[in-house]
Amino acid sequence: MSDLVDNPEEYFRQFVPLRGALLSELEEEALREDIPIVGPVVGELLFILARVTCSERILELGTATGYSAIFLAGALEHPGGRLVTIENDPALASRARNNFSRAALDRLIEVRVGGALEEMEKMTEPFDFIFMDIEKADYDGALPHCRRLLKKDGLLVADNVGFKDAGPFNRLIAGSSEWKYVNLFSFLPLHSPEHDGLCMALRL
Numbered sequence: 001m002s003d004l005v006d007n008p009e010e011y012f013r014q015f016v017p018l019r020g021a022l023l024s025e026l027e028e029e030a031l032r033e034d035i036p037i038v039g040p041v042v043g044e045l046l047f048i049l050a051r052v053t054c055s056e057r058i059l060e061l062g063t064a065t066g067y068s069a070i071f072l073a074g075a076l077e078h079p080g081g082r083l084v085t086i087e088n089d090p091a092l093a094s095r096a097r098n099n100f101s102r103a104a105l106d107r108l109i110e111v112r113v114g115g116a117l118e119e120m121e122k123m124t125e126p127f128d129f130i131f132m133d134i135e136k137a138d139y140d141g142a143l144p145h146c147r148r149l150l151k152k153d154g155l156l157v158a159d160n161v162g163f164k165d166a167g168p169f170n171r172l173i174a175g176s177s178e179w180k181y182v183n184l185f186s187f188l189p190l191h192s193p194e195h196d197g198l199c200m201a202l203r204l
């Protein structure tokens with residue numbers, strides 16, 4: 001069997017997917033302003049997962065400037081496809097709306113301003129895919145809403161599950177028979193932070 005490459009992190013940094021001017025600008029802005037975004041590897045992963053699941057309705061919890069939402073909405077293929085994204089900071093929500101217009105994705109994306117748990121409480125429409133990227137201490141409280149709002153066999157992706165505050169969420173999903181899940185602890189170039197866990201869970 002062949003040996004693993006030397007310095008795998010430096011090696012894989014050279015294969016980070018290419019992206020356009022707007023996404024590069026949002027990455028630079030995020031670095032400058034310390035806005036935690038998923039970066040191009042998880043962004044592309046979200047695109048691929050949304051596309052292979054043929055997702056028509058996607059829910060995102062935690063919009064920030066709209067970086068990850070641009071990948072998710074870009075994956076929508078169905079003419080009625082829609083992304084709903086929730087952000088509790090009105091100034092960030094407004095910046096995200098502006099970025100969605102610049103990406104010509106605004107007609108596919110609805111930004112709701114408010115707390116994710118409170119907004120989800122009001123929702124009844126089913127989703128194919130949920131991406132969770134809010135305050136980590138809110139993850140366990142959001143999980144029952146994700147279960148209720150996802151269709152059977154819908155996909156939940158939770159970012160940053162390597163954070164201590166995601167512990168209650170990790171334990172809840174691990175002890176539940178309502179999900180089939182996996183945690184991947186990975187090197188994620190340009191993700192905030194670059195070493196972190198991602199949870200992918202199928203709603204049974």
Ligand SMILES: C[S@@+](CC[C@H](N)C(=O)[O-])C[C@H]1O[C@@H](n2cnc3c(N)ncnc32)[C@H](O)[C@@H]1O
Pocket residue numbers: 036037038039061062063064065066067068069086087088089092114115116117133134135138
């Ligand atoms: C990690 S950032 C989201 C990054 C974004 N998903 C991306 O990769 O481009 C988390 C965002 O969620 C917002 N947020 C945190 N807790 C929230 C909550 N309970 N409800 C709604 N928004 C929340 C924060 O204001 C912040 O903008």
